[in-house]
Amino acid sequence: MNSTGDALGCVCDLRSDTMTRPDDAMRAAISTANVGDDVYGEDPSVTALEARMAQMLDKEAAVFFPTGTQSNLAAVMAHCGRGDEVIIGDSYHIYCDEAAGASVLAGVSMNAIAADLDGALSPALVADNIKDDDPHYARSRLLCLENTVGGQVISLTKMQAAAQVAWNSGLAVHLDGARFFNAITVLGCRATDLAKCADTVSVCLSKGLGAPAGSVLLGPQAVMSQARRNRKILGGAMRQAGVLAAAGLYALDNNIPDLAQDHARAARMGDALRKLNVGEVKQGSNMLFFTPAPEHHQPLGIHMANAGVRIGGQSPAIRMVLHRDVTDEGLDTAIAAFRSYYS
Numbered sequence: 001m002n003s004t005g006d007a008l009g010c011v012c013d014l015r016s017d018t019m020t021r022p023d024d025a026m027r028a029a030i031s032t033a034n035v036g037d038d039v040y041g042e043d044p045s046v047t048a049l050e051a052r053m054a055q056m057l058d059k060e061a062a063v064f065f066p067t068g069t070q071s072n073l074a075a076v077m078a079h080c081g082r083g084d085e086v087i088i089g090d091s092y093h094i095y096c097d098e099a100a101g102a103s104v105l106a107g108v109s110m111n112a113i114a115a116d117l118d119g120a121l122s123p124a125l126v127a128d129n130i131k132d133d134d135p136h137y138a139r140s141r142l143l144c145l146e147n148t149v150g151g152q153v154i155s156l157t158k159m160q161a162a163a164q165v166a167w168n169s170g171l172a173v174h175l176d177g178a179r180f181f182n183a184i185t186v187l188g189c190r191a192t193d194l195a196k197c198a199d200t201v202s203v204c205l206s207k208g209l210g211a212p213a214g215s216v217l218l219g220p221q222a223v224m225s226q227a228r229r230n231r232k233i234l235g236g237a238m239r240q241a242g243v244l245a246a247a248g249l250y251a252l253d254n255n256i257p258d259l260a261q262d263h264a265r266a267a268r269m270g271d272a273l274r275k276l277n278v279g280e281v282k283q284g285s286n287m288l289f290f291t292p293a294p295e296h297h298q299p300l301g302i303h304m305a306n307a308g309v310r311i312g313g314q315s316p317a318i319r320m321v322l323h324r325d326v327t328d329e330g331l332d333t334a335i336a337a338f339r340s341y342y343s
């Protein structure tokens with residue numbers, strides 16, 4: 001490793017947008033942050049971040065969490081009791097990638113329904129899966145939406161339509177907006193437009209926005225009070241968390257416009273890959289998936305690593321994610337390495 005933490009020779013890390021490291025200006029914001037004990041409600045930077053996000057998304061209240069996983073889980077716990085059921089897309093992070101925490105820790109049953117190819121949930125399928133009030137059944141309590149889904153951006157119309165079906169039957173709606181700002185950048189809408197498609201929204205600061213940690217959960221005051229209690233139960237109430245909140249505030253002030261550049265670079269990478277024989281290429285917002293023939297997986301990964309480019313090791317589709325630590329030069333290196341492999 002060198003001093004910035006790069007594996008030796010790594011010029012372009014495309015495994016995830018969580019690879020971003022705070023730049024000098026963000027580190028300066030961290031080092032000068034006003035802090036206090038946030039468990040006592042006395043950290044001014046955390047309080048400022050929560051107020052700022054609540055205002056941006058037009059939600060009554062907000063709670064700062066160390067991670068998106070915990071923020072999502074605290075939200076599910078705030079909406080649901082043991083034995084309640086969440087309806088969720090079968091490719092969504094809460095269902096696939098959060099170690100079934102909602103079931104393990106909250107006693108919530110997850111009813112995973114097939115997401116459409118674009119990641120959206122069909123309103124008719126949501127309606128079909130809302131259970132009657134019958135003692136044989138789990139109580140349908142919450143619909144979990146996600147946007148972006150694997151980089152794909154779901155339209156406001158589709159988000160609203162799925163949410164409305166849930167609301168009509170008395171369910172609450174939670175949005176896992178880990179990449180909320182990527183979504184609104186592509187949609188060209190206001191933060192409030194997407195936020196109003198759900199009662200509660202979880203937004204990550206630690207992905208494309210470049211903060212080292214932190215997510216914010218937003219929603220009605222009563223639900224956020226319960227979520228704050230849940231955060232304590234889950235061990236996520238932090239003390240001088242203002243050092244992290246300051247990074248989040250810096251990211252909100254400075255880094256949102258740069259997401260469009262990540263999307264443009266992902267599109268450029270997609271165009272370059274389509275000209276090579278790499279198999280199917282899918283690109284949305286800052287993510288790309290391509291499906292090389294199985295025999296290429298390992299040698300391609302090694303070839304790319306030798307050129308200083310790290311790509312995902314998933315199979316059959318390999319994921320690549322553009323983010324603020326990938327420069328045009330890094331992207332050029334990655335494209336050149338793909339070309340030399342496939343030449």
Ligand SMILES: Cc1ncc(COP(=O)(O)O)c(C=O)c1O
Nearest residue numbers: 067068069070093176178204206
């Ligand atoms: C869509 C989505 N939701 C939630 C999370 C969880 O965030 P964290 O890694 O901060 O727990 C991730 C993380 O990659 C994600 O991609």
